Amino acid sequence: MKNIIGIAISVLILAGCYRDNEETLYPSTGTCDVSNVTYQQTVAPALQQYGCTSCHGGSAPSGNISLTSYDAVRIVALNGKLYGSINHSAGYSPMPKGGNKMNACTINKIKAWVDAGAVN
Numbered sequence: 001m002k003n004i005i006g007i008a009i010s011v012l013i014l015a016g017c018y019r020d021n022e023e024t025l026y027p028s029t030g031t032c033d034v035s036n037v038t039y040q041q042t043v044a045p046a047l048q049q050y051g052c053t054s055c056h057g058g059s060a061p062s063g064n065i066s067l068t069s070y071d072a073v074r075i076v077a078l079n080g081k082l083y084g085s086i087n088h089s090a091g092y093s094p095m096p097k098g099g100n101k102m103n104a105c106t107i108n109k110i111k112a113w114v115d116a117g118a119v120n
Protein backbone atom coordinates (compact mmCIF):
# COMPACT_ATOMS: atom_id res chain seq x y z
CA MET A 1 0.00 0.00 0.00
CA LYS A 2 2.83 2.34 0.93
CA ASN A 3 4.51 1.58 -2.37
CA ILE A 4 1.39 2.24 -4.38
CA ILE A 5 0.91 5.61 -2.73
CA GLY A 6 4.59 6.32 -3.31
CA ILE A 7 4.28 5.46 -6.99
CA ALA A 8 1.10 7.47 -7.31
CA ILE A 9 2.78 10.52 -5.78
CA SER A 10 5.85 10.07 -8.01
CA VAL A 11 3.67 9.90 -11.08
CA LEU A 12 1.81 13.02 -10.06
CA ILE A 13 5.05 14.88 -9.40
CA LEU A 14 6.56 13.73 -12.69
CA ALA A 15 3.40 14.65 -14.56
CA GLY A 16 3.51 18.06 -12.94
CA CYS A 17 7.15 18.56 -13.95
CA TYR A 18 6.42 17.40 -17.46
CA ARG A 19 3.68 19.94 -17.84
CA ASP A 20 5.92 22.70 -16.43
CA ASN A 21 8.65 21.86 -18.89
CA GLU A 22 6.29 21.71 -21.80
CA GLU A 23 5.00 25.17 -20.93
CA THR A 24 8.55 26.53 -20.58
CA LEU A 25 9.78 24.95 -23.79
CA TYR A 26 6.77 25.77 -25.89
CA PRO A 27 5.03 28.88 -24.57
CA SER A 28 2.26 30.13 -26.82
CA THR A 29 4.64 32.60 -28.49
CA GLY A 30 7.48 30.06 -28.76
CA THR A 31 6.54 28.56 -32.08
CA CYS A 32 6.45 31.28 -34.66
CA ASP A 33 6.04 30.36 -38.30
CA VAL A 34 7.53 33.18 -40.37
CA SER A 35 7.25 31.42 -43.73
CA ASN A 36 4.97 32.65 -46.52
CA VAL A 37 3.89 35.85 -44.79
CA THR A 38 1.71 38.03 -47.00
CA TYR A 39 0.26 41.51 -46.64
CA GLN A 40 -3.31 40.29 -46.98
CA GLN A 41 -3.13 37.38 -44.56
CA THR A 42 -0.84 38.63 -41.83
CA VAL A 43 0.41 42.20 -42.10
CA ALA A 44 -2.86 44.03 -42.73
CA PRO A 45 -4.73 42.23 -39.89
CA ALA A 46 -1.83 42.94 -37.49
CA LEU A 47 -1.80 46.65 -38.37
CA GLN A 48 -5.50 46.71 -37.64
CA GLN A 49 -5.24 44.65 -34.45
CA TYR A 50 -2.57 46.93 -32.97
CA GLY A 51 -4.45 50.10 -33.77
CA CYS A 52 -1.94 51.32 -36.36
CA THR A 53 -4.63 52.06 -38.90
CA SER A 54 -6.65 54.23 -36.50
CA CYS A 55 -3.88 56.86 -36.52
CA HIS A 56 -2.38 56.04 -39.90
CA GLY A 57 -5.58 56.16 -41.89
CA GLY A 58 -8.20 58.55 -43.16
CA SER A 59 -7.59 61.84 -44.96
CA ALA A 60 -4.91 63.15 -42.56
CA PRO A 61 -2.87 60.11 -41.42
CA SER A 62 -0.39 60.58 -38.54
CA GLY A 63 3.12 61.40 -39.68
CA ASN A 64 1.72 61.58 -43.21
CA ILE A 65 1.99 57.81 -43.31
CA SER A 66 -1.05 55.80 -44.33
CA LEU A 67 -1.12 52.14 -43.40
CA THR A 68 -4.46 51.23 -44.91
CA SER A 69 -3.37 50.05 -48.35
CA TYR A 70 -0.78 47.63 -49.66
CA ASP A 71 0.94 50.26 -51.80
CA ALA A 72 1.35 52.64 -48.85
CA VAL A 73 2.51 49.99 -46.38
CA ARG A 74 4.97 48.65 -48.95
CA ILE A 75 6.73 52.04 -49.05
CA VAL A 76 7.45 52.13 -45.29
CA ALA A 77 8.26 48.42 -45.37
CA LEU A 78 10.94 48.82 -48.01
CA ASN A 79 12.45 52.05 -46.61
CA GLY A 80 12.96 50.36 -43.23
CA LYS A 81 10.62 52.57 -41.21
CA LEU A 82 7.99 49.92 -40.57
CA TYR A 83 10.35 47.42 -38.96
CA GLY A 84 12.38 50.17 -37.23
CA SER A 85 9.31 51.58 -35.57
CA ILE A 86 7.66 48.31 -34.46
CA ASN A 87 10.99 46.90 -33.26
CA HIS A 88 11.70 50.16 -31.39
CA SER A 89 15.06 50.41 -33.15
CA ALA A 90 17.26 53.42 -32.45
CA GLY A 91 16.52 56.32 -34.77
CA TYR A 92 12.86 55.44 -35.33
CA SER A 93 9.73 56.61 -33.62
CA PRO A 94 8.53 53.64 -31.51
CA MET A 95 5.12 52.29 -32.58
CA PRO A 96 2.32 51.77 -31.80
CA LYS A 97 2.50 55.24 -30.30
CA GLY A 98 1.21 55.14 -26.73
CA GLY A 99 0.38 51.43 -26.98
CA ASN A 100 1.94 48.07 -26.20
CA LYS A 101 4.73 46.86 -28.45
CA MET A 102 3.67 44.20 -30.94
CA ASN A 103 4.42 40.67 -29.72
CA ALA A 104 7.74 39.16 -30.79
CA CYS A 105 6.19 36.70 -33.22
CA THR A 106 4.27 39.42 -35.06
CA ILE A 107 7.43 41.54 -35.30
CA ASN A 108 9.38 38.55 -36.62
CA LYS A 109 6.70 37.80 -39.18
CA ILE A 110 6.69 41.38 -40.42
CA LYS A 111 10.49 41.38 -40.60
CA ALA A 112 10.43 38.16 -42.63
CA TRP A 113 7.79 39.70 -44.90
CA VAL A 114 9.91 42.82 -45.49
CA ASP A 115 13.07 40.77 -46.06
CA ALA A 116 11.22 38.64 -48.64
CA GLY A 117 10.24 41.74 -50.62
CA ALA A 118 6.94 42.71 -48.97
CA VAL A 119 4.60 40.73 -51.20
CA ASN A 120 0.88 41.42 -51.28
Ligand code: HEC
Nearest residue numbers: 050051052055062063076081082085091092093095096097
Ligand atom coordinates in the same frame (compact mmCIF):
# COMPACT_ATOMS: atom_id res chain seq x y z
C1 HEC B 1 -1.85 57.13 -31.43
C2 HEC B 1 -1.57 57.27 -32.82
C3 HEC B 1 -0.62 56.29 -33.47
C4 HEC B 1 -0.67 54.92 -33.46
C5 HEC B 1 -1.67 54.02 -32.74
C6 HEC B 1 0.39 54.46 -34.31
N1 HEC B 1 1.10 55.51 -34.80
FE1 HEC B 1 2.70 55.42 -36.04
N2 HEC B 1 2.96 57.41 -35.91
C7 HEC B 1 2.13 58.28 -35.23
C8 HEC B 1 2.67 59.64 -35.32
C9 HEC B 1 2.06 60.89 -34.73
C10 HEC B 1 3.87 59.54 -36.10
C11 HEC B 1 4.82 60.66 -36.48
C12 HEC B 1 6.11 60.55 -35.71
C13 HEC B 1 5.91 60.76 -34.25
O1 HEC B 1 5.23 61.75 -33.86
O2 HEC B 1 6.36 59.92 -33.47
C14 HEC B 1 4.01 58.12 -36.43
C15 HEC B 1 5.05 57.63 -37.18
C16 HEC B 1 5.11 56.34 -37.68
C17 HEC B 1 6.11 55.84 -38.56
C18 HEC B 1 7.33 56.59 -39.05
C19 HEC B 1 8.40 56.34 -38.01
C20 HEC B 1 9.71 57.02 -38.26
O3 HEC B 1 10.60 56.89 -37.40
O4 HEC B 1 9.86 57.68 -39.29
C21 HEC B 1 5.81 54.54 -38.84
C22 HEC B 1 6.53 53.57 -39.76
C23 HEC B 1 4.63 54.22 -38.08
N3 HEC B 1 4.21 55.33 -37.37
C24 HEC B 1 4.03 52.97 -38.05
C25 HEC B 1 3.06 52.61 -37.11
C26 HEC B 1 2.66 51.24 -36.87
C27 HEC B 1 3.17 50.04 -37.64
C28 HEC B 1 1.73 51.29 -35.88
C29 HEC B 1 1.04 50.11 -35.21
C30 HEC B 1 1.93 49.08 -34.64
C31 HEC B 1 1.55 52.67 -35.50
N4 HEC B 1 2.39 53.43 -36.27
C32 HEC B 1 0.66 53.12 -34.55
C33 HEC B 1 0.96 57.95 -34.57
C34 HEC B 1 0.53 56.65 -34.32
